[in-house]
Every structure is written in C-alpha cells, then in structure tokens.
Amino acid sequence: MSTQVHAALDEGTVREISESLGEPEWLLETRLEALDALDDLAMPSVIRTPGREWTNLHDLDFEGFVDPLNAAENKDQVGPDEAEVLPFAEAVDEHEELLKEHFGSVVDPQDNYLTALSTALFSTGTVVYVPEGVDAEDVKIRTEMNSQSLFNYTLVVTEKSASVTILERQSTGEDVDGERYYSGIVEVAAGENSNVQYGSLQNVDEETYNYTLKRGHADTYATIDWIEGNIGSRLTKSSVETYLKGDSSESQIVGAFFGHGDQHFDVNARVWHEAEHTTADLVTRGALDDEARSVYEGVQDVGSDAWDTNSYQRENTLMLSDESEADASPKLIINNHDTEASHSATVGQVSDEDLFYMETRGTDPESAENMLVEGFFVPVLEEVAVDELRDDLTDLVAARLRE
Amino acid sequence: MATLELNNLHAEVAEEGVDEQILDGVDLEVKSGEIHALMGPNGSGKSTTAKVIAGHPAYEVTEGEVLLHLEDGDFGGAFEIPEDKRTWDLLDLEPNERAALGVFLGFQYPAEIEGVTMTNFLRTALNAKLEEREELFEDEDEHEEEEEEAGYDTSPMEGPADEGEVGVAEFQQILSEKMEQLDMDEKFAQRYLNAGFSGGEKKQNEVLQAAILEPEVAVLDEIDSGLDIDRLQDVSKGINALRDEQGTGILQITHYQRILDYVEPDHVHVMLDGKVAKSGGAELAEKLEDNGYDWVREEFYETA
Amino acid sequence: MSSEQDHLKETDTEKRFEFKKEESAAVTSGKGLTEEVVRMISDDKDEPEWMLERRLRSLKQYHEMPLPTDWPGQPDLTELDIEEIVPYIRPDVDKRSGADDWDDLPEDIQDTFEQLGIPEAERKALSGVGAQYESEVVYQNMQEQWEEKGVVFCNMDEAVREHPELVKEYFMTKCVPPSDNKFAALHGAVWSGGSFVYVPEDVTVEMPVQAYFRMNSEGMGQFEHTLIIAEEGSEVHYIEGCSAPKYGSHNLHSGGVEVFVGEDAHVQYSTVQNWSKNTYNLNTKRAICEKGGTMEWVSGSMGSKATMLYPSTILKGRGATDNHITIAFAGEGQDIDTGAKVYHNAPNTKSTIESKSIAKDGGRTNYRGLVHIADGAEGSSTSVECDALMFDNESTSDTMPYMEIQESKVDVAHEATVGKIGDEDVFYLQSRGLDDDDAKQMIVAGFIEPITEELPIEYAVELNRLIELEMEGSLG
Ligand SMILES: Nc1ncnc2c1ncn2[C@@H]1O[C@H](COP(=O)(O)OP(=O)(O)O)[C@@H](O)[C@H]1O
Numbered sequence A: 001m002s003t004q005v006h007a008a009l010d011e012g013t014v015r016e017i018s019e020s021l022g023e024p025e026w027l028l029e030t031r032l033e034a035l036d037a038l039d040d041l042a043m044p045s046v047i048r049t050p051g052r053e054w055t056n057l058h059d060l061d062f063e064g065f066v067d068p069l070n071a072a073e074n075k076d077q078v079g080p081d082e083a084e085v086l087p088f089a090e091a092v093d094e095h096e097e098l099l100k101e102h103f104g105s106v107v108d109p110q111d112n113y114l115t116a117l118s119t120a121l122f123s124t125g126t127v128v129y130v131p132e133g134v135d136a137e138d139v140k141i142r143t144e145m146n147s148q149s150l151f152n153y154t155l156v157v158t159e160k161s162a163s164v165t166i167l168e169r170q171s172t173g174e175d176v177d178g179e180r181y182y183s184g185i186v187e188v189a190a191g192e193n194s195n196v197q198y199g200s201l202q203n204v205d206e207e208t209y210n211y212t213l214k215r216g217h218a219d220t221y222a223t224i225d226w227i228e229g230n231i232g233s234r235l236t237k238s239s240v241e242t243y244l245k246g247d248s249s250e251s252q253i254v255g256a257f258f259g260h261g262d263q264h265f266d267v268n269a270r271v272w273h274e275a276e277h278t279t280a281d282l283v284t285r286g287a288l289d290d291e292a293r294s295v296y297e298g299v300q301d302v303g304s305d306a307w308d309t310n311s312y313q314r315e316n317t318l319m320l321s322d323e324s325e326a327d328a329s330p331k332l333i334i335n336n337h338d339t340e341a342s343h344s345a346t347v348g349q350v351s352d353e354d355l356f357y358m359e360t361r362g363t364d365p366e367s368a369e370n371m372l373v374e375g376f377f378v379p380v381l382e383e384v385a386v387d388e389l390r391d392d393l394t395d396l397v398a399a400r401l402r403e
Numbered sequence B: 001m002a003t004l005e006l007n008n009l010h011a012e013v014a015e016e017g018v019d020e021q022i023l024d025g026v027d028l029e030v031k032s033g034e035i036h037a038l039m040g041p042n043g044s045g046k047s048t049t050a051k052v053i054a055g056h057p058a059y060e061v062t063e064g065e066v067l068l069h070l071e072d073g074d075f076g077g078a079f080e081i082p083e084d085k086r087t088w089d090l091l092d093l094e095p096n097e098r099a100a101l102g103v104f105l106g107f108q109y110p111a112e113i114e115g116v117t118m119t120n121f122l123r124t125a126l127n128a129k130l131e132e133r134e135e136l137f138e139d140e141d142e143h144e145e146e147e148e149e150a151g152y153d154t155s156p157m158e159g160p161a162d163e164g165e166v167g168v169a170e171f172q173q174i175l176s177e178k179m180e181q182l183d184m185d186e187k188f189a190q191r192y193l194n195a196g197f198s199g200g201e202k203k204q205n206e207v208l209q210a211a212i213l214e215p216e217v218a219v220l221d222e223i224d225s226g227l228d229i230d231r232l233q234d235v236s237k238g239i240n241a242l243r244d245e246q247g248t249g250i251l252q253i254t255h256y257q258r259i260l261d262y263v264e265p266d267h268v269h270v271m272l273d274g275k276v277a278k279s280g281g282a283e284l285a286e287k288l289e290d291n292g293y294d295w296v297r298e299e300f301y302e303t304a
Numbered sequence C: 001m002s003s004e005q006d007h008l009k010e011t012d013t014e015k016r017f018e019f020k021k022e023e024s025a026a027v028t029s030g031k032g033l034t035e036e037v038v039r040m041i042s043d044d045k046d047e048p049e050w051m052l053e054r055r056l057r058s059l060k061q062y063h064e065m066p067l068p069t070d071w072p073g074q075p076d077l078t079e080l081d082i083e084e085i086v087p088y089i090r091p092d093v094d095k096r097s098g099a100d101d102w103d104d105l106p107e108d109i110q111d112t113f114e115q116l117g118i119p120e121a122e123r124k125a126l127s128g129v130g131a132q133y134e135s136e137v138v139y140q141n142m143q144e145q146w147e148e149k150g151v152v153f154c155n156m157d158e159a160v161r162e163h164p165e166l167v168k169e170y171f172m173t174k175c176v177p178p179s180d181n182k183f184a185a186l187h188g189a190v191w192s193g194g195s196f197v198y199v200p201e202d203v204t205v206e207m208p209v210q211a212y213f214r215m216n217s218e219g220m221g222q223f224e225h226t227l228i229i230a231e232e233g234s235e236v237h238y239i240e241g242c243s244a245p246k247y248g249s250h251n252l253h254s255g256g257v258e259v260f261v262g263e264d265a266h267v268q269y270s271t272v273q274n275w276s277k278n279t280y281n282l283n284t285k286r287a288i289c290e291k292g293g294t295m296e297w298v299s300g301s302m303g304s305k306a307t308m309l310y311p312s313t314i315l316k317g318r319g320a321t322d323n324h325i326t327i328a329f330a331g332e333g334q335d336i337d338t339g340a341k342v343y344h345n346a347p348n349t350k351s352t353i354e355s356k357s358i359a360k361d362g363g364r365t366n367y368r369g370l371v372h373i374a375d376g377a378e379g380s381s382t383s384v385e386c387d388a389l390m391f392d393n394e395s396t397s398d399t400m401p402y403m404e405i406q407e408s409k410v411d412v413a414h415e416a417t418v419g420k421i422g423d424e425d426v427f428y429l430q431s432r433g434l435d436d437d438d439a440k441q442m443i444v445a446g447f448i449e450p451i452t453e454e455l456p457i458e459y460a461v462e463l464n465r466l467i468e469l470e471m472e473g474s475l476g
C-alpha cells in the first residue's frame, strides 16, 4: 500500500462530502481525524502462518481506485411506520443527538486503515431507529453501486424491548471499467431486552473488492442475530462481530458463502463475552468451486467476568474443485472457567458414496452433486429466520450451481 | 445398628436469586436392616431429599436436621466407636465424610466419568472411606500431623506411591465376587466409570458400588427405572443381599410398585410437595398402584 | 505388602526434581553470544572445521533474525535476555563423550541421576540410556545386543567424530536448518550434547532408549541436539526426560530434534518435560517421514516458565502417518504454548492430533497447531481434537488451530472443547468417599487418560504423579 494519499483523498474532498450531507462540525472533525490517521493505521488483521499470509491486502491499491466525489448508487431504504429508517443526510437533520451518541461508538473509526478510509469518505448511509417497545419487521436497505467506489455507513439503534428485522443487500449496477471498491460499516447498538436481526446479502460483481465490518453491542437481555451471505465480489474481507456487554445477552452469527472463479473470501465471525450468562452460536458453511479460496477466522473470546458462558462455533467447507483452497482458524480464548465452549471445523468434498447412492436411483451425476451441495447449505439456511433472505440465498446457491 | 433420622428438613435451591423451597419439613427414620420405600409424584422432592442427605452443594438446608446414630460394632467388630462419637449431624459434614460414616446414595442419573476405570475408582473410594473413617474417629488430643516421609524416589519406573489399605489383588477378589453376585459381566471392571453404559447398566453399577462400599444406610434413587425384568431381578437380589448380609438400611425411592414385588418394603412413605404426607406398610404401595396419589393429597390437605 | 512396595512408599517425586548441586565445572563459556564463545565451544570439543563453520554461519543468522513477537497470544519473552545466558558448561568428568558405568562419574553427578531414577530405569526397561548434565553427555550406554545389530546410540559430539558422513548429511540441513527460526539459529551456533540414534534397515529396537537432560547451574542454557535416523522398515522409541532445579534467574532450554523416518519405519518420540519454572523452553522438533512411515510425538509439558513447542512432521511419502499426543499443564506463572504442525505433502497421508490441556492457578495453556494439506495430497485425512480443562477464573485457556487445505479429496476435522471440572462429577465421586481434592485429581487423571494410555506404563505413572503434585501446587 502506498502511503502517499491520492489526489482526491484530501481534506477538501472530505469537507465537500461532509458539507453535502449537511453535517455538523463534530462529524466533520471525526472524518478529518480519520483522514489524518490513515498513514499510521494498519490494514485489518489477517492470519499469517510460517511463510504464508492468508489474505493479501497490501498489494491492493485502495486509494488508486477510490473516487469518492463521483459516488453513484441506487438506494432503497424502506421500513414500517413505527420505526424510522432515514437516509444519512436526513438523520443528520432530524436526529443529531442520536448520531452524536452512537456514531463511532461501536466501530472505532480508527480501528484500522480501511475503517478510517470509510469514515473519512462515506457519502451515503442509513440510520434505523426503533423506539421503545416497537416491533419493526421488514426494514430493507438495498444498495446498488454504480460508481467506481462506494462508502456506505449504517447505524441501527434499538431502544428497550424494541425489535427489528433488517435486510440489507449490496449489488453493482452499471458496468464500470476496471476494479471497484465497496466499503460498508455497520454499527448496531441493541438496547436492553431488544432484538436485532440483521441479514446481509452481498452480490456485487466480480471486479469489486469488498470490505465490510459489522459490529454490534448487545445490552442486558438483548439479542443480535447476524446473517451474512457472500456470493459476489472479487475479494471480500468481511467481519461480523458481537460484543455481549449486558448480562444474559445473546448472539448468533450465521454465515454462508459460495465462491467460484478466482474469488477470495476472507470471512470472520467473532464474539466477545463480557458479561454473565451470555450465549453465542457461530455457524458458517461455504462451498468453493474452481480456483476460489476461502479464509475463515472465528473467535470466541470469553472475558474473565463472563461467568456462566455458553459459546459454540461450527464451520464447514465443501470443496468442489481441486484447485480451490480452504483455510480455517477457529479460535477459543477463554479467561473464565465457568464456560462451556466448543468449536469444530471440517473441510471435505461431496461424498462419493452419497453420489453413487443417488446415481443408482437414476439421478444424473450433475443433478446429484447439485442436490448434495444444496443439501450441504440446508443447516445454515435453516438458521436464517428471515424468509426472504433464506429464499434469495437458496436461489443464488442454486443459480451458481447451474451456471 | 445405625439409624438415619430426618427431622423437619427444609431445603431450597442454593443458587442466588433462585428462591425455590423444595423440601418443606421432611420427617423420616431409617434403621439398619429395614427397607423403606419412598414414593410420590414427579417433582415432589424425592431426589432432593436423597441429595440433601448426601450433601449435594446445589441445595441449602434452611431448617431441620439430618442425624446419623451409630452403635458400637457398626463398622464391623474390630472398629471401636467411642460413646461421644455415636451421633453425627450430617449437615456439618462434607459428602465424602458422610460416605465414610456409611451413607450411600445411589443416583437417579449417575455421572459419567471418562478415563477413570471402575476398578481404579472403586478401590480408591474404598481406601479413602477407610482412611477418612480413621480420621473422623481419631481422638483430637492424640491427633498429630503425620510426619512427611523423608527421602526421595529412586525410580520413575514404579507403581503408585501409596497402595492404600486394600491392595490391588485383594480388591480384585472382592470386586469379582460382588460382580458375580450381581450377574455382571467382568469386563465392566475395566470400563470407564459409567461412560457409555446403558441406563440399566448404570443402575446395576450403583448397586455394585453399594455392595463394595458396605454402607450402613443406602438411599437408592429410582434404582428400578429403565430396567428390564432380568436386570430388575439382579438389582433386587443385590439390594436384598445388602440388607440381609450387611444389615444395611435401605431407603428406596421409586415410582413403581414393580420392584417392591422383589424387594419387599417394611415401610412405605408418600411424599407430596416436599413433605411426607402418609406412611404405612407394604399394602400402602399396592393401594397407590391401584388408586394413584390423588386420594393421599385429598386426605392430607383435609387433615392439615 | 512386599518389600518392593514398602520401598515405593518412600518415594517423593517433588524432592526428586528440586535438589541442587554445587556448581563444579571444568570449562565454562561465560555469558553471551559472540564468535569467541562459539569458537571456544567448538575448540573445547575438538571439532572438525566443517562443524565450526556451520556454527559460525548459524551465529550470523541468529544475529540477523528477529525474535518472534507478532504471533497472536504469544508467550512473553521480554524477560529472556540471551546475553545473560551461559551457553556452555562442561562438567568436570574424566571421560569425554560419556562413561558407560555410573560408578565412573563424579559423586555429585552420579547422585543426581540416582535421585532421578535413571540407573534403575535402565536396568528395568530400557535398551539404552544417555544422560546429559549441563552441556555434556556424561553417561552413555546401550545393551550389547543392539550394538551387534548395528544400532548406534551415542552422544551427538561423538557422532560428529565417529559418523561424520551421516552427520554432515543430516545435521541441520534438510530438516531443521538454522534459518528456520531465531532459536534454531541460536541452537545451531551453540549446540552441545544430545543424542545420535541410527537404526539400520529392518531392525526393531524392542525396548525404548532414553536420554535424560539435567540443568543444574543457574542462568545456563542447554542446547542439546538430537538426530534420529531410522532406516527403512526399522522401529525405535526414543524417550526424553528433562528437569532442572529452580533458581532466581532464568535458564534457557533450546533443543533441536531432527528425525528421519525411512520407508515403512516407525519412530516414537516421547518427552516428559519438567523444567523448573524459571526455564524458557523454546525448542524446534521436526520429523520427515517417508513412504509408509509412521511418526509419533508424545509430549507432556509440565514444567517451564514459558514453553513454545510445536513438534512438526512433514509427511513426505505416500501413505505416511503422523500421530501427535500432547498434554500441557500450566500452573501459577506458567505459559505453556504448545501444539503440533503437520504438512501433508503426499497422497494418502494421515495425521491425528490429540491435545489435552489443564490450566490452574493463573496459568495459561494454548494449543497452537497447523495442518497443511498441499495440492496433490489427495486421499489425505487429518483429525484434530483439543480438550481443555480450567480450574479457576485466574487461568486462561486458548485454542488456535490453523488449517490450510489446498486439496479437495481430503477429510479434515477439527474439534475443540473448553470447560471446567463438572460439579456433578465431583459430587458423585465425593458421595463415594473421595475428598474434594482426590475427586478432582481423579477427574483430571481420567481427562488425560486417552493420552497416558499411549505411554509406557512407567511414564504414565510418572506423568500422573507430576500432575498430582501440580494440583497440590507443590512443585517449584
Ligand atoms: N437444582 C435445582 N434447581 C431448581 N429447581 C430444582 C433443583 N432441583 C430440584 N428442583 C425442583 O424441585 C422439585 C423437586 O425435584 P425432585 O426432588 O427432583 O423431585 P422428584 O425426585 O420427587 O421427582 C422440582 O420441582 C424440581 O424442578
């Protein structure tokens, strides 16, 4: 990564974006500080083993293909009347206090180089606010990227005993020459006893580099459930994370990916148990075809105050081609003995026995394999509580198999 | 002759924040050589009674007492029990100390412990019991810190440092005898403690342990559930042998009349809502089998 | 009770490791790592020029390489000051390269190994024994029947002189080159002592050979090198024991182990490590396994202040097999970071890794492991199982496996669990008469049973007793 800042990456650009969104001074300051910090920040962490780096972020010239002033998108932001689903500029107008309280409180803008870049340059975003006791289903945020790069920001705040289901999709519209970059940061502040389901389906084109960081803080008795589907992109570095900060809070992270061509997915699921009686369940399944490569890191971190913790993690990868590669590192960091924690990971291929069995029943080999791959995804799909997302994911898997 | 005595026993869940009273004044008395059946609907507090007797840390006794009265000669002729050490307040003692005094609990759901063979475990338990007993009855004045053995080892290629009172060979002998009595397969001796045992095998194993540890009073929690008829007969034989040969007093917790056909109780008690609501002879069990518990409930709450 | 058993009653494992002897050396290198020190070591050993050259090359690499600092959750090495370590101490013995009679040793050294039980073990259950005191092997003996079959079991210094062709070919060349890591480079510069084992084709050495390593002096470093060459169809079990008394300043143990497992050969390498809790134990152990060969690593890590040890196996030939069995027990002030590395570089290779760890009184255990299945290693399978037991809230138990799978026709499974000792299990045992401590000890012994059952009975017993001592917190 060159440390020299691209022409468009200067204070003027940042001021221009901030002004166009009508932002207050403090927000502009936050952006400028992030811009300033770029030179000192490291790339998001990637796994290294002797002689190998699992994902190479250093050779990507993010600054080169970033073109923040020409950001173009198609966006739908809809939700039921009881909840507020606002474009970022509107939120700045109507909910400055809310923003001031939560912006950057879950994801530190200077967490790493790419979060800082995103904070300095984001030009679009959504704020979802669910008042106390409100049950808001069917919030939808659809982002279609039509420019070289797009920096997107999402904030979800649920008050006490509120409940919300959010379905987010990223795709790319018009073709653009050359490589593209999508960056999305999602912050979720789940208030006491509230419930957030956040589903995300990424299907951008295969010229696009994708960086997303989704992180939630769960208060007492709150639940944050994430569903993370990755189908598109050339390279994805995605991290879905929950901090269980309140007693009896819970989180589930369900992930599915399907790589083909020379796609590279670096997906991470992480949970920090910081309070008592918390529960986490991390479930990821992925399939890899052609020369696709997956990197999975799962972290279950149990703090020393996290008495009575239950924490589970499962990851399974199916290799459909000899040229694919699957790397995995499921980690347990346990600092409180009052814990029941386990993880498991497997890598394998479609079983010849199963294939043979199906073929003896008259199925042709290809349909047999397709059925088995679809079957492989069923356990994660079953965990997806949002019908629409489950159906879409099922269709995308089916479509990829039949390409 | 030993007597286990429960007086007005009240107990609740020990965990903080859980405010659940389970035992609400249980009175019971079981003497050596007697067989008592404790019956009652699910959730009435039978298992809790058993676990409180054994000293389970999940429960806190809020009122009442659990006493064990011993007489000289109770631990076999040679063991002398001084006058002032004949009545024990079990609630002051650790679970293993209670075991050393001759209280045995047969679990409704025995723990499965991987990696520990039956033989190793039972011999360790038997020796621990004998040793603990010495300590409990040791005269405090005479009590002296045992001097640490001086010197050092000469070899890493040697057996366990301390064999204990009952040696390996002697124990093998005891174990195979008892296993044969219970019609148990010898291979159990080398298996890990309850690990992978079927429900019935576990129950049989509980009775085997009682036979080896020779308790004064054995509390057997649903020892008969999940047994087929053959195994039920073996288990019953084992329980009768405990009483007949060792004079053990039995408190048998059960749901079913069935086992009582083989192990005939001298007394039958019915537990309701954490209390003993009715006591009687063997005929009471038959009446319960025919008519259920409702009539006891009605009778009990009318008089109450 | 037999008189034999009476004698057993007098054992005291704790005292066995903790005694200290007056330091009496013939030659001491002095602190630090300079060319001068390296030349002095080589000179004192009367080494051929080529070995000196290798040492100097390693020294250069050592100075060029950085200390590993960026591993996630890596043990803290900041207190380790290599410049303060004395790398070479030759004890005052008459005969170089090891006496073959214990009685020929100076009394203090003889007494040390007597206390550690080595001569007794030799009589009962071993094919051969080597014993190293500080930097030098002081005793070396093997039963004649093996010598007659062409088995070589001698100390490494002697091997340099007596078997130069083999040593030249295999010593820190293809298996653990000095460039592997900083401690391997350090080792290459100042190595001293260790064992050389050569087993000819189709020879099965029936009883294990054992080497025992003892550090007695304060602030010293022990850098023994072990080279095992098992030719086609041969079989050998090598056992390594280690201990040191505890001092105020730090000791460093940085051994190097290279194992060559020939076609269809079978090597087992077992270690019960009980270094004192001021010792940094940073080793590089690696095996290369040819077609159809089997490598087994059995490691019990009980001692040391910090351990970083990941025995690795390169499955080079078709159908080669690796088994790893690891037990780690970390008590107060200990950081035991250990695991396994396996490279599947040929088809139909198999590996199984079983790890059990116990953390207590603020200790930390970490399983760190890597399984790499290379493209083309079809039909390979690996299974990793890590279980950890925690005693209290001050302790830490981490699990960090890494899997790199570049081949699709494989079977890869990894499973890990962490939990505390079950209250219900403790109660069950207590209700049968065991006190709280005995109940927990029994559960721990059961927890590691799948591993101890793989060890020769004597070592299983030894390991269990070390664990008992650890649980009483009485080992220094
Ligand atoms: N550890 C516990 N925590 C909470 N409730 C308990 C616990 N143990 C028992 N109870 C409750 O106490 C009641 C009596 O249980 P138990 O003694 O097992 O009944 P029984 O053996 O007669 O079926 C039940 O309602 C049960 O749910």
Ligand SMILES: [Mg+2]
Pocket (backbone or CB within 6 Å): B046, B047, B048, B108, B222
């Ligand atoms: Mg019950």
